[in-house]
Amino acid sequence: MDTALTAASVFFIAVSWAPLLPSSHWLVRVWEFPRLQIAAIISLLLIGYAFKATYYAPLNSLSLILVVGLIVSLIYQVVWIIPYTPLYKREVKRVGNEDTSRKLSVLSSNVYMPNNDFRKLIEHVRNKHPDFLVTLESNEKWQKGISEIESEYPYRKFCPLENLYGMHLYSKIPFEEATLRFMIEDDVPSMRVKINHHGQDILLYFLHPKPPSPTENTYAKPRDVELTVVGEEIAKTEGPIIVAGDLNDVAWSPTTRKFKKISGLLDPREGRGFFNTFHAKYPLVKWPLDHVFHSKHFGLVNIEKLEGVGSDHYPLYTELALMTDKE
Secondary structure, three states: OHHHHHHHHHHHHHHHHHHHOOOOEHHHHHHHOOHHHHHHHHHHHHHHHHHHHHHOOOOOHHHHHHHHHHHHHHHHHHHHHHHHOOOOOOOOOEOOOOOHHHEEEEEEEEOOOOOOOHHHHHHHHHHHOOOEEEEEOOOHHHHHHOHHHHHOOOEEEEEOOOOOOOEEEEEOOOOOEEEEEOOOOOOOOEEEEEEEEOOEEEEEEEEOOOOEOOOOEOEOHHHHHHHHHHHHHHHOOOOOEEEEEEOOOOOOOHHHHHHHHHHOOEOOOOOOOOOOOEOOOOOOOOEOOEEEEEOOOEEEEEEEEOOOOOOOEOOEEEEEEEOOOOO
């Protein structure tokens, strides 16, 4: 028991602080994702030490050092994740705007390219009637599989790819501009769309950078650079803005926090919950990879994680409302 407890303590103290290393290698950056799980395991280890001290023998010097290290590591993890709990102040206020013409809704869904369960996504579209549907990892198979919704979405921008980074945008609102961009990597698209809604020009960005992983990018730098570039572009832009998509990054990571700071955008999840959209198949592997950020021009009507569509991601539905001067 002592050996296992000591080894586990050393490991989870180490991985708690590993992301502070000056490296973007996936072996370092991957530990930014499971902060909630690490915090839970550290709590169990501390219970183990308490049990040992109560029923077996007083803790020796090494055990006391490890207990202190675990407590500090637990506090460190909680500091990162607490903004996404009800214990934290809400960054975006909820509005009950009855003027439906001022509302905008986005349904973002990483469909997982090998998945063939088109009907579940179509059902969400029919139930929620989002103004925008963006599908990620979608290819020509998915384009054909959900083609029946095209009559409801006359404005579309498609980029079907077979590399897990295809993107399809469906809109009920006409595009003033719709630009497909390959900002950092030649095989990773994003979209920048301009619409006019309720007399105001609104920009929408749809993103899906690659994650740092052994099967994707060995280093997180391309993802980090893309988010920084988009953040800097937004910072130079006035007016209402919405950013949505699978950022392959958690809400609490330094990269996403930097993106928020640079862009000045708000996160409607703060003070409300994690909205863990990944992984849809494994109960213990949960973190928020799919995001919606918006400028101060919007209030929140609703945000919810929808039921699974056969993918490894849950869809994320967000309904916003343009704020009036009185709100």
